[in-house]
Amino acid sequence: MTNERLHSQIQDILGQVPSRITPLSGGMIGAVYRVWFEDGRSIVAKVAEQSAAYLDIEGYMLQYLAEQTQLPAPDVLHSSDTLLLMTFIEGRSAFNTATEQHAAELLAGLHNITWDNFGLERNTLIGPLHQPNPPTKSWIEFFREQRLLYMSKVALDAGRLPKNIHARIEKFATQLEQWLIEPEQPSLIHGDIWTTNVLASNGRITAFIDPAIYYAHNEMELAYINLFNTFGETFFKRYHDLRPLEPGFFEERTHIYTLYPLLVHVRIFGGGYVNSVDGILRRFGY
Structure with a gap:
């Protein structure tokens, strides 16, 4: 998916215009991006090209954790087979x-x-x-x-x-x-x-x-x-x-x-x- 198409989809779904899209590491199912808006907020977008990528299942699992547990995890803003939008959470994979x-x-x-x-x-x-x-x-x-x-x-x-x-x-x-x-x-x-x-x-x-x-x-x-x-x-x-x-x-x-x-x-x-x-x-x- 091109940045232009992702830009358009996010605008249609959230009603907000992205100002910047940058790639993030990770994503075995699809590419992962950080999406910025004019007000300084940002979200995470996971994108898959193939129609059977099952990103909706990842969305289901995150929603299950949000509804059934106190485990900190991203909130799901939108999920479909090929597009998952989540809140961005600050942090690094380094532990003490x-x-x-x-x-x-x-x-x-x-x-x-x-x-x-x-x-x-x-x-x-x-x-x-x-x-x-x-x-x-x-x-x-x-x-x-x-x-x-x-x-x-x-x-x-x-x-x-x-x-x-x-x-x-x-x-x-x-x-x-x-x-x-x-x-x-x-x-x-x-x-x-x-x-x-x-x-x-x-x-x-x-x-x-x-x-x-x-x-x-x-x-x-x-x-x-x-x-x-x-x-x-x-x-x-x-x-x-x-x-x-x-x-x-x-x-x-x-x-x-x-x-x-x-x-x-x-x-x-x-x-x-x-x-x-x-x-x-x-x-x-x-």
Whole structure:
């Protein structure tokens, strides 16, 4: 989409004339821009060329967080398949002790929000990939079918995951009950907390962006954070104070849960992420 067309669309939708449009980094689904107006205010526009870009799903997820939680996130001004307009929030993806503690408090609060099932009322996205969320009573069953086996098959069908590793995942998936535990209740998770999806300023988290929400075991979120080193020891200590972790998380379960984001990365990027998946399977004897 040209700047002229984006300029025209924003004027039609918001009734305000943009004065300047500048590109921002990020955006796996589409290009991202900061849009300025004459009064000094600015918003964020995410734009996708293809008609099936599903930016409306990202809009839905942000609106869900706004309506159901206290998690700081951009407000949605407009969403469609190909255009998402959001409030601009100041912040950088750089964290200190204070911001890690604040992140732990915010996510512990998010994880206190529950539902009757694991999954969600509709399917969502993780990055550019479809994420199925059929409501399911058992967490282990949901993780097995809708996360581990589903994304392994997606990566296999895309030619990114070798057949022998997919077969090993299928065998491993039959034995998850040996290591995983059912939580007392489902927890709402952001689902994609790596460094550039978190903004901070002056010792406070200002926004979590690019969500991939669903109701899960809260350990799923923590495993993702641990895998990508989004936050460190300060975060986990504060989180544990608020929502104590069950024994065995760091020793065993975090490795199992990281198979899902690793398979997502295998599907998108391939390369060395396949070796990471192989290493986890070998760790558990598969």
